[in-house]
Amino acid sequence: MSNKVKCFNVVKMVTDEATSQFGPGWTECEDRVDILRQYCEYIDKVAEEANAEAFEVEVDDIEMTIDVKMECPDLVIENASHAFYDLAERALKLSFAVSKETGNLVVGFTFPSIWSRVG
Numbered sequence: 001m002s003n004k005v006k007c008f009n010v011v012k013m014v015t016d017e018a019t020s021q022f023g024p025g026w027t028e029c030e031d032r033v034d035i036l037r038q039y040c041e042y043i044d045k046v047a048e049e050a051n052a053e054a055f056e057v058e059v060d061d062i063e064m065t066i067d068v069k070m071e072c073p074d075l076v077i078e079n080a081s082h083a084f085y086d087l088a089e090r091a092l093k094l095s096f097a098v099s100k101e102t103g104n105l106v107v108g109f110t111f112p113s114i115w116s117r118v119g
Contacts, residue, residue, distance in 0.1 A: 005055060042087045045083040049075075053104070065110050070106070
């Protein structure tokens with residue numbers, strides 16, 4: 001990505017906001033956050049290779065899963081050792097769409113919750 005936005009920085013802003021909205025009954029599990037950070041490092045690798053232009057991050061309020069989408073104008077996967085495969089295997093869900101604005105591929109990954117109930 002040309003502006004070098006790091007996936008985890010965007011994810012952390014969104015999950016911090018979600019944590020505050022979930023209230024005192026929920027807390028982030030550090031080991032799950034560390035795993036999510038690793039997923040984001042793989043996303044950064046794929047984003048760099050695919051000239052990704054933006055990250056979009058959302059938290060599902062009901063399932064408490066984390067969705068990360070990126071627009072990839074130049075995604076090329078030449079073999080099974082590509083970082084994309086590692087991401088796809090770890091994601092709960094993988095989605096593909098086409099941006100209505102640019103016509104570029106938008107790849108989405110849904111990752112498990114980082115929160116657990118307190119008490």
